[in-house]
Amino acid sequence: MTASKRASAPSLGSDLNRVDRHVIQPAEYDDLPELTDEMLARGVVNKGGRPRAANPKRLISIRLTEDVIQRWRATGPGWQTRMAEKLSSSAPK
Template identity: 45%
Template sequence: MPPIAKADANPPTYTHEDWDAVDSPELTDEELAQLRPAHEVLPPEVYAALPSRGGRPKSERPKQLVSLRLDPDVVETFKATGPGWQTRMNAVLAEAARKLRTDRAW
Protein backbone atom coordinates (compact mmCIF):
# COMPACT_ATOMS: atom_id res chain seq x y z
CA MET A 1 0.00 0.00 0.00
CA PRO A 2 1.46 3.44 -0.89
CA PRO A 3 2.14 5.86 1.96
CA ILE A 4 -0.71 8.11 2.95
CA ALA A 5 -0.16 11.79 2.21
CA LYS A 6 -0.32 14.23 5.08
CA ALA A 7 -3.15 16.76 5.10
CA ASP A 8 -2.39 20.14 3.60
CA ALA A 9 -1.12 22.53 6.27
CA ASN A 10 -3.14 25.33 4.64
CA PRO A 11 -6.51 23.84 3.73
CA PRO A 12 -8.70 25.83 1.37
CA THR A 13 -11.24 28.19 2.87
CA TYR A 14 -14.84 28.10 1.77
CA THR A 15 -17.26 31.01 1.64
CA HIS A 16 -21.00 30.97 2.31
CA GLU A 17 -21.47 31.27 -1.44
CA ASP A 18 -19.42 28.10 -1.93
CA TRP A 19 -21.62 26.20 0.52
CA ASP A 20 -24.79 27.61 -1.01
CA ALA A 21 -23.65 26.33 -4.41
CA VAL A 22 -23.44 22.74 -3.14
CA ASP A 23 -26.27 20.72 -4.59
CA SER A 24 -26.46 17.76 -2.28
CA PRO A 25 -29.41 16.81 -0.09
CA GLU A 26 -29.15 16.66 3.68
CA LEU A 27 -28.78 13.22 5.22
CA THR A 28 -31.97 11.58 6.40
CA ASP A 29 -32.41 10.26 9.95
CA GLU A 30 -32.01 6.73 8.59
CA GLU A 31 -28.74 7.63 6.86
CA LEU A 32 -27.45 9.35 9.98
CA ALA A 33 -28.29 6.26 12.05
CA GLN A 34 -26.15 4.12 9.72
CA LEU A 35 -23.02 6.26 10.10
CA ARG A 36 -20.13 4.68 12.02
CA PRO A 37 -17.00 6.15 13.63
CA ALA A 38 -13.92 6.28 11.43
CA HIS A 39 -12.02 3.81 13.63
CA GLU A 40 -14.71 1.20 12.93
CA VAL A 41 -14.73 1.49 9.14
CA LEU A 42 -11.23 2.56 8.07
CA PRO A 43 -8.22 0.25 7.86
CA PRO A 44 -5.99 0.75 10.94
CA GLU A 45 -3.13 2.27 8.92
CA VAL A 46 -5.48 4.81 7.34
CA TYR A 47 -7.06 5.72 10.67
CA ALA A 48 -3.60 6.07 12.27
CA ALA A 49 -2.58 8.49 9.50
CA LEU A 50 -5.49 10.84 10.15
CA PRO A 51 -4.48 14.12 11.79
CA SER A 52 -4.88 14.34 15.53
CA ARG A 53 -7.95 16.10 16.81
CA GLY A 54 -5.66 18.41 18.73
CA GLY A 55 -5.74 19.19 22.39
CA ARG A 56 -2.96 18.97 24.87
CA PRO A 57 -0.43 16.20 24.89
CA LYS A 58 -1.03 13.61 27.59
CA SER A 59 0.76 14.45 30.81
CA GLU A 60 3.15 11.95 32.35
CA ARG A 61 1.64 12.86 35.71
CA PRO A 62 -1.99 13.82 35.11
CA LYS A 63 -3.77 15.64 37.88
CA GLN A 64 -6.21 13.64 39.97
CA LEU A 65 -9.83 14.57 40.36
CA VAL A 66 -10.74 14.74 44.05
CA SER A 67 -13.76 15.88 45.96
CA LEU A 68 -13.28 17.68 49.25
CA ARG A 69 -15.15 20.11 51.43
CA LEU A 70 -13.52 23.46 52.09
CA ASP A 71 -14.56 26.35 54.28
CA PRO A 72 -16.62 28.86 52.29
CA ASP A 73 -14.22 31.71 53.08
CA VAL A 74 -11.31 29.71 51.64
CA VAL A 75 -13.15 29.08 48.38
CA GLU A 76 -14.41 32.68 48.18
CA THR A 77 -10.90 34.03 48.73
CA PHE A 78 -9.48 32.01 45.84
CA LYS A 79 -12.47 32.64 43.54
CA ALA A 80 -12.10 36.37 44.17
CA THR A 81 -8.68 36.22 42.49
CA GLY A 82 -10.41 35.57 39.15
CA PRO A 83 -9.95 32.98 36.41
CA GLY A 84 -7.32 30.38 37.22
CA TRP A 85 -8.19 30.30 40.92
CA GLN A 86 -8.11 26.50 40.96
CA THR A 87 -4.55 26.53 39.59
CA ARG A 88 -3.52 29.04 42.24
CA MET A 89 -5.14 26.92 44.94
CA ASN A 90 -3.21 23.91 43.63
CA ALA A 91 0.04 25.91 43.81
CA VAL A 92 -0.62 26.85 47.45
CA LEU A 93 -1.40 23.23 48.32
CA ALA A 94 1.69 22.01 46.44
CA GLU A 95 3.89 24.43 48.39
CA ALA A 96 2.30 23.30 51.66
CA ALA A 97 2.93 19.66 50.68
CA ARG A 98 6.60 20.42 49.90
CA LYS A 99 6.97 22.12 53.25
CA LEU A 100 5.27 19.22 55.00
CA ARG A 101 7.62 16.74 53.33
CA THR A 102 10.74 18.72 54.27
CA ASP A 103 9.80 20.08 57.69
CA ARG A 104 7.48 17.38 58.98
CA ALA A 105 6.44 19.99 61.52
CA TRP A 106 2.95 21.34 61.10
Protein backbone atom coordinates in the same frame (compact mmCIF):
# COMPACT_ATOMS: atom_id res chain seq x y z
CA MET B 1 -52.72 41.70 22.43
CA THR B 2 -52.17 37.98 21.85
CA ALA B 3 -50.55 36.40 18.85
CA SER B 4 -52.82 34.28 16.69
CA LYS B 5 -50.04 32.38 14.94
CA ARG B 6 -47.35 30.24 16.46
CA ALA B 7 -43.80 31.16 15.60
CA SER B 8 -42.18 28.71 13.22
CA ALA B 9 -38.96 26.97 14.13
CA PRO B 10 -35.83 28.56 12.66
CA SER B 11 -34.67 26.93 9.45
CA LEU B 12 -31.14 25.87 8.59
CA GLY B 13 -31.67 27.11 5.06
CA SER B 14 -30.83 23.77 3.49
CA ASP B 15 -32.83 20.91 2.07
CA LEU B 16 -31.35 17.92 3.87
CA ASN B 17 -34.08 15.59 2.61
CA ARG B 18 -33.11 16.36 -1.00
CA VAL B 19 -29.45 15.73 -0.18
CA ASP B 20 -30.30 12.41 1.48
CA ARG B 21 -32.32 11.29 -1.55
CA HIS B 22 -29.47 12.03 -4.00
CA VAL B 23 -27.91 8.93 -5.53
CA ILE B 24 -24.38 9.40 -6.91
CA GLN B 25 -24.22 8.68 -10.63
CA PRO B 26 -21.15 7.17 -12.36
CA ALA B 27 -20.61 10.41 -14.33
CA GLU B 28 -20.10 12.31 -11.06
CA TYR B 29 -16.98 10.27 -10.34
CA ASP B 30 -15.34 11.85 -13.43
CA ASP B 31 -15.10 15.12 -11.44
CA LEU B 32 -12.81 13.49 -8.87
CA PRO B 33 -9.05 13.46 -9.51
CA GLU B 34 -7.27 10.12 -9.77
CA LEU B 35 -5.75 9.15 -6.42
CA THR B 36 -2.01 8.66 -6.82
CA ASP B 37 0.72 7.20 -4.60
CA GLU B 38 2.19 10.69 -4.30
CA MET B 39 -1.10 11.99 -2.88
CA LEU B 40 -1.21 9.14 -0.39
CA ALA B 41 2.40 9.77 0.65
CA ARG B 42 1.54 13.38 1.52
CA GLY B 43 -1.30 12.24 3.76
CA VAL B 44 -0.91 12.86 7.47
CA VAL B 45 -2.88 11.21 10.25
CA ASN B 46 -3.72 13.86 12.81
CA LYS B 47 -4.88 12.55 16.16
CA GLY B 48 -7.05 15.19 17.74
CA GLY B 49 -7.00 16.38 21.30
CA ARG B 50 -4.40 17.52 23.74
CA PRO B 51 -1.13 15.67 24.21
CA ARG B 52 -0.95 13.54 27.34
CA ALA B 53 0.38 15.43 30.33
CA ALA B 54 3.53 14.17 32.01
CA ASN B 55 1.88 14.76 35.41
CA PRO B 56 -1.89 14.48 34.79
CA LYS B 57 -4.38 15.97 37.24
CA ARG B 58 -6.78 13.74 39.11
CA LEU B 59 -10.33 14.65 40.06
CA ILE B 60 -11.06 14.49 43.79
CA SER B 61 -13.71 15.87 46.10
CA ILE B 62 -12.79 18.18 48.98
CA ARG B 63 -15.01 20.08 51.39
CA LEU B 64 -14.01 23.66 52.17
CA THR B 65 -15.83 26.36 54.09
CA GLU B 66 -17.61 28.98 52.02
CA ASP B 67 -15.32 31.80 53.21
CA VAL B 68 -12.22 29.92 52.03
CA ILE B 69 -13.74 29.34 48.59
CA GLN B 70 -14.84 32.98 48.30
CA ARG B 71 -11.36 34.27 49.25
CA TRP B 72 -9.73 32.12 46.55
CA ARG B 73 -12.37 33.05 43.95
CA ALA B 74 -11.82 36.73 44.72
CA THR B 75 -8.26 36.37 43.42
CA GLY B 76 -9.67 36.04 39.89
CA PRO B 77 -9.55 33.50 37.08
CA GLY B 78 -7.11 30.64 37.64
CA TRP B 79 -7.80 30.45 41.36
CA GLN B 80 -8.01 26.65 41.31
CA THR B 81 -4.55 26.41 39.72
CA ARG B 82 -3.10 28.86 42.26
CA MET B 83 -4.70 26.86 45.08
CA ALA B 84 -3.18 23.63 43.74
CA GLU B 85 0.25 25.30 43.47
CA LYS B 86 0.01 26.60 47.04
CA LEU B 87 -1.04 23.17 48.34
CA SER B 88 1.76 21.52 46.37
CA SER B 89 4.45 23.85 47.72
CA SER B 90 3.28 23.40 51.33
CA ALA B 91 2.77 19.63 51.16
CA PRO B 92 4.93 17.49 53.46
CA LYS B 93 7.79 15.81 51.67
